[in-house]
Amino acid sequence: MSQTIIENWVKCVAEASQFFLEKKGPHCWLIKQSISTHFQRLVPLLSLSCFNALAGSILDVGAGTGALTLDLAWRAGNGGFVTALDNDTEALKIVQTIAERVGVRIATLAGDATALPVKDATQDMTVARFLFQHLPDPSAVLSEMRRATRPGGRIVIIDVDDEVLLCEPPEKQHMAEFRKAIRILQSQRGGNRLIGRQLYRLMREAGLEAIQVIVIPFVRLGLQNGRRSDIEAFKIERLKREREELIDSRIMSAQDFDAAVSELEQGFAEDRFEMDADFVAVGSVPAV
Numbered sequence: 001m002s003q004t005i006i007e008n009w010v011k012c013v014a015e016a017s018q019f020f021l022e023k024k025g026p027h028c029w030l031i032k033q034s035i036s037t038h039f040q041r042l043v044p045l046l047s048l049s050c051f052n053a054l055a056g057s058i059l060d061v062g063a064g065t066g067a068l069t070l071d072l073a074w075r076a077g078n079g080g081f082v083t084a085l086d087n088d089t090e091a092l093k094i095v096q097t098i099a100e101r102v103g104v105r106i107a108t109l110a111g112d113a114t115a116l117p118v119k120d121a122t123q124d125m126t127v128a129r130f131l132f133q134h135l136p137d138p139s140a141v142l143s144e145m146r147r148a149t150r151p152g153g154r155i156v157i158i159d160v161d162d163e164v165l166l167c168e169p170p171e172k173q174h175m176a177e178f179r180k181a182i183r184i185l186q187s188q189r190g191g192n193r194l195i196g197r198q199l200y201r202l203m204r205e206a207g208l209e210a211i212q213v214i215v216i217p218f219v220r221l222g223l224q225n226g227r228r229s230d231i232e233a234f235k236i237e238r239l240k241r242e243r244e245e246l247i248d249s250r251i252m253s254a255q256d257f258d259a260a261v262s263e264l265e266q267g268f269a270e271d272r273f274e275m276d277a278d279f280v281a282v283g284s285v286p287a288v
């Protein structure tokens with residue numbers, strides 16, 4: 001697929017999402033983050049064989065505001081039908097509206113990933129992106145995804161592993177502590193920001209076959225080369241909102257938190273290289 005076609009699609013989604021950014025609602029961050037990383041994430045995803053010739057029923061579990069749902073629906077065209085599932089009904093209203101604006105067909109389904117409201121073996125593919133890092137019981141959700149997927153169908157899980165990080169110049173001390181603190185906070189909330197390395201084991205334990213884990217590097221450069229100041233500012237604002245909880249739960253002292261924020265603010269326009277990665281785990285449900 002040509003770069004121009006992908007660029008036009010990414011632009012189309014960004015324009016259709018603008019309305020929700022202007023409303024400044026609680027989903028603003030998710031939409032903004034998705035738009036800013038859209039092109040860089042979409043290009044390698046499209047090159048994966050599991051996303052070639054998408055067909056049949058595809059269930060996006062924890063679809064949020066639909067960053068992946070919309071791409072899958074666009075990619076599948078008339079050959080497949082994508083359903084966005086989430087326990088956040090507001091997010092589902094947003095993805096439905098954006099889908100209508102960009103002209104792709106999707107369905108939305110409110111429900112919990114631990115008890116998917118779909119019949120057994122009805123999906124040709126189930127996917128979940130950036131959901132597993134939030135789950136207290138990822139095995140239970142994977143087992144539900146397996147139940148919902150037909151024999152021979154595919155399961156794709158995309159997520160992070162926070163320890164995969166390269167920086168030049170190196171990450172400063174407070175920033176490294178900050179990253180660790182956020183990781184601890186997420187684990188106290190029942191999640192796991194090191195889930196990427198566990199996806200292989202989870203898929204093995206779920207009895208999936210033909211498992212592959214593909215690691216896609218994600219690079220951020222200086223502001224001169226694509227890093228966006230509005231996203232950086234937004235990221236800092238979002239981290240500041242965790243101040244009270246981080247301090248109350250004694251994960252970080254107020255002094256360290258404030259030092260980390262000021263380090264971040266100073267490093268805002270730094271011309272730097274950062275690389276982390278998306279882990280893409282693909283497995284098949286054994287054919288009967």
Ligand SMILES: C[S@@+](CC[C@H](N)C(=O)[O-])C[C@H]1O[C@@H](n2cnc3c(N)ncnc32)[C@H](O)[C@@H]1O
Nearest residue numbers: 062063064067068086087088112113129130131
């Ligand atoms: C970080 S967002 C990812 C959104 C989207 N998949 C993407 O790639 O941008 C995680 C989503 O998972 C949803 N979620 C978390 N736990 C869930 C659960 N138990 N059942 C259903 N959805 C859940 C949240 O509401 C949120 O929309």
